[in-house]
Amino acid sequence: xxxxxxxxxxxxxxxxxxxxxxxxxxxxxxxxxxxxxxxxxxxxxxxxxxxxxxxxxxxxxxxxxxxxxxxxxxxxxxxxxxxxxxxxxxxxxxxxxxxxxxxxxxxxxxxxxxxxxxxxxxxxxxxxxxxxxxxxxxxxxxxxxxxxxxxxxxxxxxxxxxxxxxxxxxxxxxxxxxxxxxxxxxxxxxxxxxxxxxxxxxxxxxxxxxxxxxxxxxxxxxxxxxxxxxxxxxxxxxxxxxxxxxxxxxxxxxxxxxxxxxxxxxxxxxxxxxxxxxxxxxxxxxxxxxxxxxxxxxxxxxxxxxxxxxxxxxxxxxxxxxxxxxxxxxxxxxxxxxxxxxxxxx
Numbered sequence: 001x002x003x004x005x006x007x008x009x010x011x012x013x014x015x016x017x018x019x020x021x022x023x024x025x026x027x028x029x030x031x032x033x034x035x036x037x038x039x040x041x042x043x044x045x046x047x048x049x050x051x052x053x054x055x056x057x058x059x060x061x062x063x064x065x066x067x068x069x070x071x072x073x074x075x076x077x078x079x080x081x082x083x084x085x086x087x088x089x090x091x092x093x094x095x096x097x098x099x100x101x102x103x104x105x106x107x108x109x110x111x112x113x114x115x116x117x118x119x120x121x122x123x124x125x126x127x128x129x130x131x132x133x134x135x136x137x138x139x140x141x142x143x144x145x146x147x148x149x150x151x152x153x154x155x156x157x158x159x160x161x162x163x164x165x166x167x168x169x170x171x172x173x174x175x176x177x178x179x180x181x182x183x184x185x186x187x188x189x190x191x192x193x194x195x196x197x198x199x200x201x202x203x204x205x206x207x208x209x210x211x212x213x214x215x216x217x218x219x220x221x222x223x224x225x226x227x228x229x230x231x232x233x234x235x236x237x238x239x240x241x242x243x244x245x246x247x248x249x250x251x252x253x254x255x256x257x258x259x260x261x262x263x264x265x266x267x268x269x270x271x272x273x274x275x276x277x278x279x280x281x282x283x284x285x286x287x288x289x290x291x292x293x294x295x296x297x298x299x300x301x302x303x304x305x306x307x308x309x310x311x312x313x314x315x316x317x318x319x320x321x322x323x324x325x326x327x328x329x330x331x332x333x334x335x336x337x338x339x340x341x342x343x344x345x346x
Contacts, residue, residue: 139299
């Protein structure tokens with residue numbers, strides 16, 4: 001059993017309103033920190049005492065000080081703020097325990113401020129994007145695949161490493177029949193591309209995005225629009241790539257020109273293609289995983305940075321899929337044994 005450590009520190013400047021915001025209603029934020037990091041937190045005035053295993057105590061202090069610093073600008077703190085602070089501290093725990101991602105400090109600068117990775121996989125992902133011409137980010141929803149890809153694109157454009165940003169998605173219905181959509185062509189495809197617009201608006205602001213799109217510095221388009229083009233001096237993002245066919249994936253990858261980067265994101269557990277149609281993302285993993293200049297980052301449920309319940313939902317689905325696969329394999333083996341026995345009797 002690991003030895004418990006005890007650390008006491010002060011939150012300065014002392015401010016009762018900020019301390020109240022840090023603790024939350026009925027100390028809900030402190031309980032959240034205790035539950036997630038396995039520590040005990042006691043606050044008296046502005047004196048904080050944390051008891052637990054060494055690295056977890058360090059992480060808990062980091063979370064508490066980070067959230068307290070946030071209260072300087074905003075007087076209320078919600079569970080999402082605490083969750084994200086814990087995610088970032090958890091990444092540091094893994095680093096301290098020997099799973100540190102090697103390389104330079106990874107930060108992205110955008111209009112909304114400095115963006116830092118909140119898990120080792122996110123750090124690896126950003127590094128891979130910086131150092132590879134083609135990068136794949138594969139994993140469940142809420143792991144920051146698209147958000148960090150767009151942030152990397154904005155960072156590259158701000159540093160004048162590329163001249164334009166292109167974001168694309170396959171226009172595939174997510175299990176629903178939308179029927180005839182009114183409006184012109186742009187209005188018909190915009191709903192499919194809305195998440196990409198949302199990320200851009202957050203990074204640049206509405207007015208700047210509109211201006212950059214007018215000048216064709218930013219282009220958001222369905223995947224079909226990429227056919228026949230050669231994309232030079234560009235940062236290209238293909239989102240929801242699990243909904244591409246193998247032919248579409250090949251078409252996209254062969255569009256990439258000189259001084260361009262491509263980031264392909266997707267979740268192979270959420271394919272919306274017609275039954276029997278193979279996903280281009282699943283197909284490309286088998287083909288390109290050992291090709292030089294191409295990186296693959298595989299996210300897990302622990303990398304989810306949305307509401308904590310999303311992480312638990314992803315884990316529950318993963319457990320169900322594993323047990324279902326084992327059940328199916330057992331049934332197939334039983335059927336094969338039965339067939340083998342029947343053949344030997346004949």
